[in-house]
Amino acid sequence: MSKRVGIYIHVPFCLRKCHYCDFCSFVGVGEDVRRAYATALCDELRAYRPYAAGYEVDTVYFGGGTPSLLAAEDMARVLGAIREVFSVREDAEITAEVNPKTADRELLSRWRELGICRLSIGVQSFDDGELSALGRLHTAREAEELFSLARKTGFENVTIDLMYAIPTQTRESFRRTLRRAIALRPDHISAYGLKIEEGTPFAERVEELHLPDGDAEADLYMDCVRILGEAGYRHYEISNYALPGRESRHNLRYWQMGEYIGIGVAAHSYFDGRRYGHSRDLAAYLSCPKPTLDTQEKQTEEEREYETVMLALRTADGIDERVFRAAFGYGFREKYAARLAPLAEAGLVLYEGEHTRLSDGAMYVCLAVLGHLLDGE
Numbered sequence: 001m002s003k004r005v006g007i008y009i010h011v012p013f014c015l016r017k018c019h020y021c022d023f024c025s026f027v028g029v030g031e032d033v034r035r036a037y038a039t040a041l042c043d044e045l046r047a048y049r050p051y052a053a054g055y056e057v058d059t060v061y062f063g064g065g066t067p068s069l070l071a072a073e074d075m076a077r078v079l080g081a082i083r084e085v086f087s088v089r090e091d092a093e094i095t096a097e098v099n100p101k102t103a104d105r106e107l108l109s110r111w112r113e114l115g116i117c118r119l120s121i122g123v124q125s126f127d128d129g130e131l132s133a134l135g136r137l138h139t140a141r142e143a144e145e146l147f148s149l150a151r152k153t154g155f156e157n158v159t160i161d162l163m164y165a166i167p168t169q170t171r172e173s174f175r176r177t178l179r180r181a182i183a184l185r186p187d188h189i190s191a192y193g194l195k196i197e198e199g200t201p202f203a204e205r206v207e208e209l210h211l212p213d214g215d216a217e218a219d220l221y222m223d224c225v226r227i228l229g230e231a232g233y234r235h236y237e238i239s240n241y242a243l244p245g246r247e248s249r250h251n252l253r254y255w256q257m258g259e260y261i262g263i264g265v266a267a268h269s270y271f272d273g274r275r276y277g278h279s280r281d282l283a284a285y286l287s288c289p290k291p292t293l294d295t296q297e298k299q300t301e302e303e304r305e306y307e308t309v310m311l312a313l314r315t316a317d318g319i320d321e322r323v324f325r326a327a328f329g330y331g332f333r334e335k336y337a338a339r340l341a342p343l344a345e346a347g348l349v350l351y352e353g354e355h356t357r358l359s360d361g362a363m364y365v366c367l368a369v370l371g372h373l374l375d376g377e
Contacts, residue, residue, distance in 0.1 A: 002054055002055060002056040002087065003054060003055050003056070003259070004055070004056050004057075004058045004258070004259070005055045005056070005057055005058075005086075005258075005259045005260060005261060005271065006057065006058065006059035006060070006061065006250050006253045006258065006259070006260040006261070007045075007057055007059070007060045007061070007082060007086075007260065007261050007263060008060075008061045008063060008250075008260055008261070008262045008263065008267055009041060009060070009061070009062045009063070009067075009078060009263050009264055009267075010024070010063060010064065010065065010262065010263070010264035010265060010266055010267040011037075011062055011063070011064045011065045011066065011067040011069065011070050011264065012024050012025045012026055012037075012064060012065040012264065012265050012266065012282065013025060013026055013027075013029050013034060013037075013064070013065050013066055013069045013070070014026070014027050014064070014065055014066050014069070015027065015066065015069070015099075015101060015102065015137060016135065016137060017135070017201075018134055018135040018136060019133075019134055019135035019200060019201040019202050020134060020135070020163075020166075020194055020195075020196070020197070020200055020201075020202050021197075021200060022197035022198070022199060022200050023064070023065065023266075024065070024265060024266035024280045025064060025065040025066070026065075026282060031071070033286075034069065034070060034071065034074065035071070035074055036286055037264075037265075037282075037285075037286065038070060038071075038074035038075075038077055038078055039077075040264075040285060040286050040289035041078050041081070041263055041264055041289070042077055042078060042080075042081040043289045044263050044264070044289040044290065044291060045078070045081040045082055045084075045085050045263055046081060046084070046085055047289075047290055047291055048085055048086075048261065048291060049085050051271075051272070051293070052085050052086050052087075055086060055087070055259075056086070056087045056088075056089055057082065057086045057087065057088045057089065057092060058088075058089045058091070058092050058093065058249070059092060059093045059094075059095075059249050059250035059253060059260075060079075060082060060088075060092060060093075060094040060095070060250075061094075061095045061096075061250040062075070062095065062096040062097060062116075063097050064097055066097070066098075066099045066102055067096045067097050067098065068096070068097070068098040068099055068102040068103045068107060069102055072106075072107060072110040072111070072114075075096075075110075075111070075114060075116075076110075076114055079094075079114050079115065079116075092115075093117065093118055093157075093248075093249045093250060094115055094116045094117055094118065095116070095117075095118040095119070095120055095159075095248070095250060096111060096116050096118075096119060096120070097120045097121075097122060098119055098120065098121055098122070098146070099122050099137070099138065100121065100122070100123070100138035100142040100143045100145075100146040101137045101138045101142065103146060103149075104149075105149055105152075105153060108149060108150060108153040108155070109153050109154075112153055112154045112155065117155070117156075117157060118155070118157040118158070118159070118248075119150050119155045119157070119158045119159070120158075120159045120160075120161065120190075121143065121146055121147060121150070121158065121159070121160045121161070121186075122160075122161050123140075123143045123160045123161055123162060123181070124136055124161060124162060124163045124166075125140070125162065125163060125166065125169070125173075125177050126140040126143065126144075126176065126177040126180040126181065127140065127168075127169070127173050127176065127177060128140055129168050130166055130167075130168055130169050130173065130177075133166060133167040133168045134163070134166060134167075135201070140180070143160075144180075144184065147160065147184050147186070156187075157187050157188075157246065158186050158187055158188075159186055159187060159188035159189065159190060159248070160181060160184070160186045160188075160189055160190075161189075161190045161191075161192070162177060162178075162181060162189060162190065162191045162192070163191070163192050163193070163194055164191060164192075164193055164194070164217070164220040164221065164224060165193045165194045165211060165212050165216075165217040165220055166194045167209045167210060167211065169212075169220075171216070171219060171220060171223065174220050174223065174224075175223060175227065178223070178224060178227045178228065179227075182227075182228070182231045187242065187243050187246035188240070188241065188242045188243070188246050188247070188248060189228060189233060189240075189241045189242075190239055190240050190241075191224050191228075191239055191240075191241070192239050193217060193220075193221065193239075194211070196209075196211075218364055221364050222360070222361070222364070224241075225360050228241045229241075232244075234247075234316065235316060235360065235363075236315060236316045236317075237251070237252075237255060237314055237315045237316065238314050238363045238364075238366055252315075254270075254311065255311045255312065255314055255315050256311070256312070256315075257270070257304070257307065257308050257311060257312075258270075259271050259272070261291075262277055262278075264278070264285070265278055265279075265280060265281070265282050265285040266278055266279070266280045269291070269293070271293065272293065272298070273298040273299050273304075274293060274296040274297070274298055274299065275296065275299065276291075276292045276293060276295070276296040277292070278292070301328070304327075305327075305328055306374060308324070308327065309332070309336075309370075309373070309374060310370055310374065313356075313357065313358055313366070313369075313370060313373075314363070314366060315357075316357060317355055317357065318350075318352075318355050318356050318357025318358065319332045319355065319356045319357070320354055320355055321333060321354040321355070321356070322354055332356060333351075333356060336373060339372060339373050339376065340356070340373070343362075343369060343372065343373065347359055347361075347362075348361070348362035348369055349362065349369075
């Protein structure tokens, strides 16, 4: 029986960097460099040919940066290389991120022809003032128009990204954004709290931003959980909500310790028991787009257990006692009983049959809960 693997393709090009973004992306890059980059992606994919036997690809994710800046013919070449090297399931979930400023009917129609079946639209807010504060290039109306266009061009699975705790945002303006999102009825919504990352424009003027304090941000988070829940969206991971059956299969792979191969500059992989990845050096990648699989040590059992607990407790299903015992030879509740007890007593950890999960409130302070559970902090 074939093992399943996901493929992540990083497309590191943007029209302009948003004020909050520390992802690996480059602006002002010409079409010749983007085409050369697509060629490098294909070369790296083909380097995996010796490892592809016995694997079946069931998810592909084009992230960025802005994948919609890659020419359709270059996207076709990359998808062709994936299908050349790997067996790709007919029902594979193939996702591409898109910015409302960089897509039109022709591009979306071409993507559908190539087999891309899931679209992820970077909206962030439906308030133009907030979008301007974030450094986004699009308006709220343009985001809504792109969503409508996605439906008209045959995308039956569409997700939108939102942010909260952003400059100029109020609790009521965030609720309005949520209501406008729900009115579109996307299949999936991701909602991320703003984090001030080192080296970004926001970090340089953080004192001017008037950001919400911890309590105010927690209110925004709980509003999101409640409002989306009432609209029928299941809160299945800390920052992710989906209509029934519309969870992101690719992202679930990360949280369930499934194998995935990251292709491109700054992309990371978890494959054959190893974690490895490329640096952010675009020139180095273009000159030598080879995987670093063989240079990495396999994870120890201790490392694998640590990551299993850390990632699984981000999800609504939490840790399945049966799956954990099969993987490690002992029960999760058995090993962590002493540290789980005070968390359960405080209502932060819930026991539901064979599943141990965090409450919605505990998900918001997930890092602190996991610190206590895994590190005794």
